[in-house]
Amino acid sequence: MGARRVVAALRHEPAVLVLSRQALPTLDRSEMGAASGVARGAYVLVDAADGKPDVILLATGSEVQLALAAREELAAEGLAARVVSMPCWELFDRQPKEYRDSVIPPGVRARVAIEQAATLGWDRYVGDGGAVVGMHTFGASAPLKMLLTKFGFTPEKVTQVARQCVAAGREQA
Numbered sequence: 001m002g003a004r005r006v007v008a009a010l011r012h013e014p015a016v017l018v019l020s021r022q023a024l025p026t027l028d029r030s031e032m033g034a035a036s037g038v039a040r041g042a043y044v045l046v047d048a049a050d051g052k053p054d055v056i057l058l059a060t061g062s063e064v065q066l067a068l069a070a071r072e073e074l075a076a077e078g079l080a081a082r083v084v085s086m087p088c089w090e091l092f093d094r095q096p097k098e099y100r101d102s103v104i105p106p107g108v109r110a111r112v113a114i115e116q117a118a119t120l121g122w123d124r125y126v127g128d129g130g131a132v133v134g135m136h137t138f139g140a141s142a143p144l145k146m147l148l149t150k151f152g153f154t155p156e157k158v159t160q161v162a163r164q165c166v167a168a169g170r171e172q173a
Contacts, residue, residue: 040091041086041089042058045083048081049080055080055111056111059083061087068083070162109127109128109130110129110130110166118134
């Protein structure tokens, strides 16, 4: 709904809404960031309890549910994760630096982007202390659940990568 409003208001630039055929859960906005954050391109969907995350999980579209599931697993291990919904890089990049830094704080170098398509471009948001869980091949044909597991789009894989990024950051500190 938020993305539709943003796209409808555009007058002088191209835009596209990419929809999913997957059965995705409806997010409880009383517990998560407001959908109005879509207008800024990226926003904090769920933050660490104290607002100081150990790791930031960046996702868009259907990958957001994967980030939320990984956040729960990380919390069970004592790691605080911020989930950032990032539906539009271009809008996010236009925001003032203060806003961008409030969503993706420069001091938090452990960052994991989750992208079921090509990983191209995510490196500018994860930086050299982060990683991208994404496609590095063309793909395959099989039932969706099998493909998600085969290509590592599981909460366990995202949690593993997040742990590695946090550990690497602690070793460098």
